[in-house]
Amino acid sequence: MTVYNFAAGPATLPDPVIKQIQAELPSINSSGMSIMEISHRSKLFDDIINEAEQDVRDLMHVPDNYHVLFFQGGGTGQFAAVPMNLATKHKRIALLDSGHWATRAGDEAANLGYQVDVLASTKDQHYHALPQLDKAISANDYDYLHITTNNTIEGTAYHQLPEHGDVTLVGDLSSNFMAEQYNVSDFGLIFGGVQKNLGPAGVTLVIVRDDLVQPVDHIPSILNYNLFVKKNSMYNTPPVFNIYATGLVLKWLKDQGGIAGIEKVNRQKAALLYDFLDESTLFANHIKASDRSLTNIPFSTGNADLDTQVINSAKEAGLMNLKGHRSVGGLRASLYNAMPLAGVQALVDLLHNFEKQH
Amino acid sequence: MTVYNFAAGPATLPDPVIKQIQAELPSINSSGMSIMEISHRSKLFDDIINEAEQDVRDLMHVPDNYHVLFFQGGGTGQFAAVPMNLATKHKRIALLDSGHWATRAGDEAANLGYQVDVLASTKDQHYHALPQLDKAISANDYDYLHITTNNTIEGTAYHQLPEHGDVTLVGDLSSNFMAEQYNVSDFGLIFGGVQKNLGPAGVTLVIVRDDLVQPVDHIPSILNYNLFVKKNSMYNTPPVFNIYATGLVLKWLKDQGGIAGIEKVNRQKAALLYDFLDESTLFANHIKASDRSLTNIPFSTGNADLDTQVINSAKEAGLMNLKGHRSVGGLRASLYNAMPLAGVQALVDLLHNFEKQH
Numbered sequence: 001m002t003v004y005n006f007a008a009g010p011a012t013l014p015d016p017v018i019k020q021i022q023a024e025l026p027s028i029n030s031s032g033m034s035i036m037e038i039s040h041r042s043k044l045f046d047d048i049i050n051e052a053e054q055d056v057r058d059l060m061h062v063p064d065n066y067h068v069l070f071f072q073g074g075g076t077g078q079f080a081a082v083p084m085n086l087a088t089k090h091k092r093i094a095l096l097d098s099g100h101w102a103t104r105a106g107d108e109a110a111n112l113g114y115q116v117d118v119l120a121s122t123k124d125q126h127y128h129a130l131p132q133l134d135k136a137i138s139a140n141d142y143d144y145l146h147i148t149t150n151n152t153i154e155g156t157a158y159h160q161l162p163e164h165g166d167v168t169l170v171g172d173l174s175s176n177f178m179a180e181q182y183n184v185s186d187f188g189l190i191f192g193g194v195q196k197n198l199g200p201a202g203v204t205l206v207i208v209r210d211d212l213v214q215p216v217d218h219i220p221s222i223l224n225y226n227l228f229v230k231k232n233s234m235y236n237t238p239p240v241f242n243i244y245a246t247g248l249v250l251k252w253l254k255d256q257g258g259i260a261g262i263e264k265v266n267r268q269k270a271a272l273l274y275d276f277l278d279e280s281t282l283f284a285n286h287i288k289a290s291d292r293s294l295t296n297i298p299f300s301t302g303n304a305d306l307d308t309q310v311i312n313s314a315k316e317a318g319l320m321n322l323k324g325h326r327s328v329g330g331l332r333a334s335l336y337n338a339m340p341l342a343g344v345q346a347l348v349d350l351l352h353n354f355e356k357q358h
Numbered sequence: 359m360t361v362y363n364f365a366a367g368p369a370t371l372p373d374p375v376i377k378q379i380q381a382e383l384p385s386i387n388s389s390g391m392s393i394m395e396i397s398h399r400s401k402l403f404d405d406i407i408n409e410a411e412q413d414v415r416d417l418m419h420v421p422d423n424y425h426v427l428f429f430q431g432g433g434t435g436q437f438a439a440v441p442m443n444l445a446t447k448h449k450r451i452a453l454l455d456s457g458h459w460a461t462r463a464g465d466e467a468a469n470l471g472y473q474v475d476v477l478a479s480t481k482d483q484h485y486h487a488l489p490q491l492d493k494a495i496s497a498n499d500y501d502y503l504h505i506t507t508n509n510t511i512e513g514t515a516y517h518q519l520p521e522h523g524d525v526t527l528v529g530d531l532s533s534n535f536m537a538e539q540y541n542v543s544d545f546g547l548i549f550g551g552v553q554k555n556l557g558p559a560g561v562t563l564v565i566v567r568d569d570l571v572q573p574v575d576h577i578p579s580i581l582n583y584n585l586f587v588k589k590n591s592m593y594n595t596p597p598v599f600n601i602y603a604t605g606l607v608l609k610w611l612k613d614q615g616g617i618a619g620i621e622k623v624n625r626q627k628a629a630l631l632y633d634f635l636d637e638s639t640l641f642a643n644h645i646k647a648s649d650r651s652l653t654n655i656p657f658s659t660g661n662a663d664l665d666t667q668v669i670n671s672a673k674e675a676g677l678m679n680l681k682g683h684r685s686v687g688g689l690r691a692s693l694y695n696a697m698p699l700a701g702v703q704a705l706v707d708l709l710h711n712f713e714k715q716h
Contacts, residue, residue, distance in 0.1 A: 001390070005391050005396075007397045009397075009595065010395060010397060011395060012395050013394055018383060022380055022383040025379060025380040026377070031361070032678075036376070036379075036559075037368060037369060037370050037371050038363075038365070039366070039367075042365075042679075072430040072432070072435070073430050073594075076593070076594035079579070080579065080580065081578075108579060111575060111576060111579075112576060193595060199394075200395075201394075201596065201597050201599070202430065202560045202599065218470060220470070220581060221466060222431045222432070235434070236432045237553055239558075239559050239560030239600065240368055241558045241599065242560055242599070242600070245599075318390065320389075320390075320391070
């Protein structure tokens, strides 16, 4: 039975990548050593991390005045790192509250002593649409504006970035990183854990404009951008295996025609499911059409017992991890880069049959 | 050619572990999904992390009033986390300066605003022996005493813990974690990256007595012990693959007779090399006999060109990564748990032959 994994992250990875990791696990590049065993100070790993960085640059067309950095600690680590490194002038951050992870980012910054102004929120609309700024903001007031480009739990995404005046834009791209095209130059900083679209959990990618990287004292070194820039992401031992695996996913992504190529497929996949849901008399997705995520699609019958039946039927058919986040309920299909169109077709077929039977 | 990898970390792993990871990489536990793809909220991963925790408890005889936690960020992350979580009363730390990593730990704490008192140092002896306290210290003055149980670069290890009165002892065990026996109850807290004796880089193990875990505000969540205790090390997405791989190494370690069993082998391995070095007329190790490390053995001919020749000959014979740390020079053999006795014998044979020819 073909298994399709709709988990929200850690998530499905490309088959050829898993096969390559498996094949070369005992000996990387004829070294006689596993990738898990090689020194991060070796020429071998230097090539791997430099290639991964270059592939990020190629894929996202990263301008030369941006650094590409590899951290540990996930998005949650960056919720602390970003204010500690960037909110040095006003110690004041603007935030658009688009859901759970935006709230978490704000809470972390506030807990660390920064003023966090939530300038717009769609909480009272159950986050079924995205918040937008309704007044101009200025860099005289804020060190940056934080947005979550894709809301993993709520199923929304900024396909157009909100207006932000001269305020530096910081984007948490965790759940649509390289799943759709953004202009890096629209942001001062982008970050995201790789465990949704780009690799196994354990690596956090940060892309930051060089003028924003300043010597900052009195913060933990593992969250210090300036140190990581100086040491090429190897201030301390990096997660060697995870960076290697991420590098292979980046090469796979290039083979798919880069982000433009994969976005096209992602739009087909999402359209297949949204079109079904919109025509369905049983299932529904309640997100405002223009704000719908390509990568995370929550839906429901409106009946918790029936939702559970669907989830169980799907599981029996090899369609895994469709249970919605506990805060939303229902179902959620995560259609990250490595999910093939055939997986979404299998899901739609199953939903269709279920609908006919009920 | 059999390759033996003497790298100081990331380092050699047990062959059976690499083979098992390779075999089950496409499908963990018949799930049809790779361990890299499964959710950290799944029953499958819950079992993996809980077993890993239990195996740590079994192997180190961890008392019930200690938590076993898995972090990201390495020892360097803990250099920040330990003072942030533990130095809440006096904001004052005692430190024994046994070398590079002890210094780094002290520098990180000082940079974060804690007072760090270096109570003894063997810097003027080139760290060829371990510092010991020559006066009593008190918990009325210090939140804890920091020691590095094994000094990876300098090649020393505390086989007997220093006197520390009623002051909480914190041990950075990174490079001899589970390579020799320590009583957990002698410490308030133990930490270490796993990438030397216990797994691939990307996991940091922390064992901490429960009374030391207090709610601490205003610190990054990814370094907050209290949050990690509450969430069973899953406050945010953990490095799933790395914890899984570490779990397999722990099971392998149990098969070797646990830490008592592996320490016996480690003592044989170290004795084989030290005995050769002590009898050699060409090579020497300068560490005080009682302070010699079991896991990291620096040595040299005293002639940099000759050292380079040895390193190159060894490399040709498949004995890799013997170059000493740049701050010490010469050679260094790291004999972690997964290095077989045969590897050390091959090294000694090569050194012996080299000596005869010179």
